[in-house]
Amino acid sequence: MADLRQFKLPDVGEGLTEGEILSWLVAVGDTVTVNQPLCEVETAKAAVELPSPFAGTVTELLFEPGTTVDVGAPIITIDIGGDAPAAAPSAAPAAAAEATGSGLIGETNANGRTAVLVGYGPRSTEARRRPRRNGAAAATRATAPQVLPEADYGSGSDRPPLLATAPDATVKPVRHGGLETGRAAEAHATAADAAPAPVTSSAPGRGALRPLAKPPVRKYAKDLGIDLSTVTGTGAGGVITRADVDAALATPTSPAPSGFGAETGNRDTRIPIKGVRKHTAAAMVASAFTAPHVTEFLTVDVTRMMKLRERLALRPELAGVKVSPLLFVAKALLLAAGRHPMVNSSWDEAAQEIVVHGAVNLGIAAATPRGLVVPNIKDAGRLSLAELAGALTDLTATARAGKTQPAEMSGGTITITNVGVFGVDTGTPILNPGESAILAFGAIRDMPWVHKGKVVPRKVTQLALSFDHRIIDGELGSRFLADVGALLHDPGTALVF
Template sequence: MRREFKLPDVGEGLTEAEIVRWHVKVGDTVKVNQIVVEIETAKSIVELPVPWDGVVHGLMAGEGETVDVGVPIIAVDTSEEDAAGGDRTEALSDDMVPSPPPEGAVEPGVHGGPAPKEERQAVLVGYGVKTGSTKRRPRKGGPRPGGPPAGGPAPASGSGSAPASVRPGASGADLSPSQVAVLAKPPVRKLAKDLGVDLAALSGSGPHGSITRDDVQSAADRPEAVPARAAAPAQAAGESRVPIKGVRKMTAQAMVASAFTAPHVTEFLQLDVTATMEAVKRLRTLPEFAEVKVSPLLLVAKAVLTAVKRYPMINSSWDEAAQEIVIKHYVNLGIAAATPRGLVVPNVKGAQDLSLPQLAGELAALTETARAGRTQPAEMAGGTITITNVGVFGVDTGTPILNPGESAILAFGQVRDMPWVVDGELAVRKVTTLALSFDHRIVDGELGSMFLRDVGAMLEEPLRMLAWG
C-alpha cells in the first residue's frame, strides 16, 4: 500500500514551510517515528518523523522548495499489516486519484482521536488551519486551457473531490474544469524550473496527458514556442539577492505590524555598572554556578524581573478587540537572539519563579538552542517582556521595536571603560547604556521612566535586587 505523508502544521496556524534537508532517499527503508526531513517554518527548523514502517517510494518536494500545509511531501510503500494497524489513508499509486479520508480517519503524523470532519486539518502542534485553506502556490503563467485562471481557488480538502494538484495518471475526464491541473512528477517540475519552462503552457505526451522530461526538454529547445515564467529581477554587477523567507520574513512582518500598531517611545539611561561586573566575577566562583554560564545579562534579567514585580503594568498587552489592557501576573522573559537564520525571540516561561542559578541555566539553554536553529514555535510564543543584548555586537544601545503583543523591550548596550565622577572625583568605571522602548498606549512617560530607573539602580548596586525582591 502506497501512502502519502502531508506537510502538517507544526505551529500556531502556519500555512507553509521550506524543505531544508531530506534524511532519506528513494528506496530507503524507514521505521515509525524515524526523522525523514527537516523543514523551516516562519519560526523555526523542525524535524518531521514518518508515521509508518515501509520503503520510500518518492520525495514529492525538493530541498529549498516551499510547500503549503496539507500538500504531500513523501510517499511510502507500507506493508498490509502496517496499513491495517495504522491510521487509515487511501492507497495512492501513479494511476489513482486520492480519495477523501473516511469519516473518523486520523491524519498521518498525528496521535489522538478522529480528525474533525470540516473545521480544521490535523496538525502536529497548535490548532491548525481551516479546511480548504491549503493549496499549492498559484502559478504565475496564464490560465491552462479548460482549467481555472492562474492563482484561482483550489477545491477544499476533504470535500469529496480530487485535490487541485492531481498526480500523474489521474483521468482528466473524471474531473471538472476547476480541478484540472498540470500533471508532472517532482523531477520534471524541477527540470522545468531550472530551464525556465512554464509547465502550464505545455501539452503532455505522457500517460493521461502528464508532462514528461522530454516534453520539458523539447520546450526548452524551442523557447519561442513556450512563454517562459516571469523572469527574476535583473541582478546588477556587484549585487546578490537573498530570498525573503522563513524567520527573516516573519520578523519583517512582525516588526512592521508592531511599529505601525503600537506608538513607540524610547528612553535612555547611562549608568555605572562596576558593581554588577564585580558581582558577575564573584558568582562565577560559586559552586551553584559551576555548570552554567554567568554573564552580565543574567543580572540584567534578574533586575527586569524584580522591577516587573514593582510595576506590573509594564508586563501587559493591549487587547484591541476587547478594548482591555491585559496585565500578566507571570513573566515569560524573551531574550532576542541573533542566529544565521535571522532574529528569534524565545522566552523563559515562568521566569519570575526561578532562582538565580535556575535562571542562568535557562538563559544558557535558550541561547544555545536558538543559535543551533532548533528553537520550536512554542518556545517563542507567549512572551510578555523582552531583553535584547546589543552590547555583544560592540554598540552602546539602540531603539528596539516591541515584540508583537508586548508592551516593553529593554536594550542592553556594551559595557566599556569610561570616565565617571565618583564622590566628586573623576574615575574610570564600567559604564553601559540601557534603552527602554514601550507601548505608549499602556505605559506613560512616568511609568516607563520609573521602571527604567529601577532597573538601572539595581545594576548600579546589585544588593538592591535582594532588598526589592
C-alpha cells in the first residue's frame, strides 16, 4: 500500500525564505535511502545538497530545475510504503536520536525540534560515497581523473585545475520529463565516433540531450543569454568551456536565446535577480545607506615585500602552499588590527552598543560564477604564516568551485578585497554588512619612485580602506591604514608590533 510523504524545502541557512532548485539528483521511479542527496539548491548564501528524510520510491518531483521555491513548500513526494527497500536503522541510533530530541529531516519530534540538515536525524547507512542512480553503469565508469580546462572556471594562475571523473560513453543519463538531471547529465558523454540519438518527449521543448558543461559555465552562458545547444564544446569529451561560450558570444550569427525570437545581432538580455546576486545586492544597498562610509587611500612601495616573498617561497615551512602578495596583506592587516582593536568591531543598532570582537574572522571577497561571496577565516589571528597561506588557498578554491557553505560566510569581522588580480589599481569598497572596515588591495606595478634620492623603478601598489565613521574616526582609520602600509613596505617592521 502506498504511503506518500512530501519533503518540504527546509531553511538551510539562517532565516532564509527561499531557494532555487539547481538540479535534481534523483528521478521519478528511483529508490532512495535516508540521507541520500535529492537535489542541489542555491540559496542567498550558498549551493547545498538536500538529503532525503525518507527511504522509499520517488513518485513526483514538484518543481522543475531553475524554479525558486519558498521555504516550507513541498518539493518532492516519496512513497515509503510497499516493498521499497529501506535501510533498517539499528536500535542504538534510533535510541540516541530519541534521547537527543532529533528527528528525521523536515519533521518535528515530540520535543518540538525540527531537524533540517544532514546529521540531525538518525543515519541508517554507513558512511560512503554518494549513491549512483544507475548502479550497473556506475560500476563500469572509468575512474582515471582528468584535469578540466582552466577556462571552465576562468583564467588566472590563482585558480587550480579541477579534477573530474573521466566520462564513460556507456553511462546513460537519468532523465526527468525528458531532461537530464543534475550530475547525471554531466556524467553522460558520447562515443568517439557516434552521436547520440535524440530523445523524444511529449513535453514541448524537451527533445534534445542537454549539452555537456560544468554548472559555472551553464550559469555564465545563461547570464549572457547564450543557448548552450548552439555551442560546440572544445573541452575533453566535448565539454563546453567558458572560452567556447565567449566565442559563441563574439559570433554575430549566434541564435538568439529562448524568448527573443529569431533575430540576431544586438539584443537586450534579461537576467533574473536571485540567489547570491539578489542577497549581495540587498546587503550592499543596506550597508551603503546604513553605515556612513569613508574611504582613505595609500600608495606603498612594496619592493622589499616582493623580495621577501621570493625567499619565503623557498622555505620548507611553506612548501606546498602559495606564498602570494595577498598573504602578506592579510598578515599585515591582522597585525594592525591587534594594535587597533576598534577597527575589528561592529555597530549594534538594536542594543545601541559597539561590539569589539575578540577574534578576527578575516573575510576574503571572492568572485565566483554565482556572484560575489565573502567567506571568512575564523580567528585568523591565531594562525601562523604557513597556516594562513593554507587557509587562504582552501577558501578561494572552495569559493570558486561554488562549494562555500553558509556557516563559512557568516560571522566575518573585517574583509579584504583583492582588486589587483583584475589589474585594477584601487577602488572604494562597500563595507560587508555588520563590519566596520574593508581593505582594497590593488595591482602591484613597476613604477618610477623616489628611492634614496633617485628616481628608480620600484614595485608599487595602492591600498584603499573604507570604514564606518560611526565607529572609526579619521585618526584611527589613518593610523590603521598607515600601519598596514608600513608592514607591506618593510615586513621587518612586524618585529615591533
